[in-house]
Amino acid sequence: MKLNPSKDFLLVTGGCGYIGSHTTVVLQKAGFQVLILDNLKNSKPKVLSRIQEITGQRPEFVEGDIRDAKGLEALFQKYRVSACLHFAGLKAVGESVEQPLNYYENNVQGSLQLFKAMKEAGVKRLVFSSSATVYGQPKSLPLSESASRQAENPYGQTKLMIEHILEDLCRSDLDWSVMSLRYFNPVGAHPSGMIGEDPLGIPNNLMPYISQVAVGRRKKLQVFGNDYPTSDGTGIRDYIHVMDLAEGHLAALRAAFESTGFQALNLGTGKAASVLELVQAFEQASGVKIDYEIVQRRPGDIAECWADPRLAREKLNWSCQRGLIEMCADSWNWQQKNPQGYD
Ligand code: NAD
Ligand code: UD1
Numbered sequence: 001m002k003l004n005p006s007k008d009f010l011l012v013t014g015g016c017g018y019i020g021s022h023t024t025v026v027l028q029k030a031g032f033q034v035l036i037l038d039n040l041k042n043s044k045p046k047v048l049s050r051i052q053e054i055t056g057q058r059p060e061f062v063e064g065d066i067r068d069a070k071g072l073e074a075l076f077q078k079y080r081v082s083a084c085l086h087f088a089g090l091k092a093v094g095e096s097v098e099q100p101l102n103y104y105e106n107n108v109q110g111s112l113q114l115f116k117a118m119k120e121a122g123v124k125r126l127v128f129s130s131s132a133t134v135y136g137q138p139k140s141l142p143l144s145e146s147a148s149r150q151a152e153n154p155y156g157q158t159k160l161m162i163e164h165i166l167e168d169l170c171r172s173d174l175d176w177s178v179m180s181l182r183y184f185n186p187v188g189a190h191p192s193g194m195i196g197e198d199p200l201g202i203p204n205n206l207m208p209y210i211s212q213v214a215v216g217r218r219k220k221l222q223v224f225g226n227d228y229p230t231s232d233g234t235g236i237r238d239y240i241h242v243m244d245l246a247e248g249h250l251a252a253l254r255a256a257f258e259s260t261g262f263q264a265l266n267l268g269t270g271k272a273a274s275v276l277e278l279v280q281a282f283e284q285a286s287g288v289k290i291d292y293e294i295v296q297r298r299p300g301d302i303a304e305c306w307a308d309p310r311l312a313r314e315k316l317n318w319s320c321q322r323g324l325i326e327m328c329a330d331s332w333n334w335q336q337k338n339p340q341g342y343d
Helices: 020-030 046-056 069-078 093-097 101-122 154-172 208-215 240-258 275-288 310-316 323-337
Strands: 011-013 035-037 060-063 079-087 125-131 179-181 185-186 221-224 239-240 261-266 292-295
Touching: 011 020, 020 035, 020 046, 020 240, 046 093, 069 101, 079 240, 079 261, 093 101, 093 154, 093 240, 093 261, 101 154, 101 239, 101 292, 125 154, 125 240, 125 310, 154 261, 179 240, 179 323, 185 208, 208 275, 221 275, 239 240, 239 323, 240 261, 240 310, 261 310
Parallel strands: 011 035, 011 079, 035 060, 079 125, 125 179, 179 261, 185 239, 221 292
Antiparallel strands: none
16 A cells, blocks of 8 residues: 555544644645544644644544544544554553553553554554553663563553554554554654643643743742762653654654554654753753752652664664754743643
């Protein structure tokens, strides 16, 4: 099957969310027609007009749920879909510990319904949003795709279970082509500042917390521990610009049409940054001082985690182009232009 820009639709589940919206922009700019399926549980419909302002084209939108088998059947009957990029899912680790059944139902059951509907419709090209969380506590660094997988909370379990389902599916039917993209820490925003990350309530993740401190929505950052065995004692991660990540999806989509089978790929920069280094980079990019205090470690946190990005470079001919300062500058631009997010 050929990948035909402009003719068929690409189904983007969760396309109103943070990463899905940026990927939609990249796909549309590359000439593809995008059909978004989203239940708006963690996003706002306003993102659709923002995407239109950036690309000149409003994505087709169906408000619906990946758990709704009938809805999916109707969708595949109405639209000619050539491939799916599957972002829809719940993603808050702490919430997943409190509400495991919701997470398994939404993420795993929802993905099963989606894959069954795809199979029924003969759509066998998929790019899946996995996560570096499937590696759990790293045994050695950098993390390569062959590292052992060990999820440490219900959210991580859902990603791991979905990867196993997809591996079995690809073994059962050799026509399937699945790219499971294991994201490291996505941050930043589209350079226009029209779309970006808009967490509901108090942000769980570092970059949105820092930018909300910078814009005056939060008093000060709590740095979760400075007694890790790292250079400055704070946690180390591999932050990746969301536009690099979005471009990685376009490359993975193209690759899914050139090969079959299950392929897991790390999407990260391979560069490590500590919490305090990110704070410094943000201060440099924004010119705003970020107040912080050192507090207890966050339960469940790992000391350090970064990617070996070589396999993605080899398989996708893609690598990250944007550094820490650009990530911070674009997060700040989005936050300044939208101090209350999309509201
Ligand atoms: P997000 O919450 O901004 O986007 C997810 C979208 O999916 C939201 O618009 C939400 O309304 C929608 N959704 C959720 N459940 C749905 C359902 N049952 N039916 C239809 N729509 C549904 O999250 P994001 O940061 O854009 O993440 C996208 C994907 O990438 C998720 O699967 C997430 O687990 C994964 N991921 C994210 C990160 C990260 O740091 N943001 C890291 C690794 C992996
Ligand atoms: C978290 C999730 C992980 C998920 C990832 C994706 C947990 C335990 N892990 O990872 O499963 O895949 O998000 O976005 O929630 N930090 C602070 N203060 C804050 C927030 C964070 O010091 O207010 C520190 C953390 O301790 C960590 C670093 O900043 O060292 C990054 O944290 P975060 O952005 O939450 O990402 P992860 O912990 O990597």
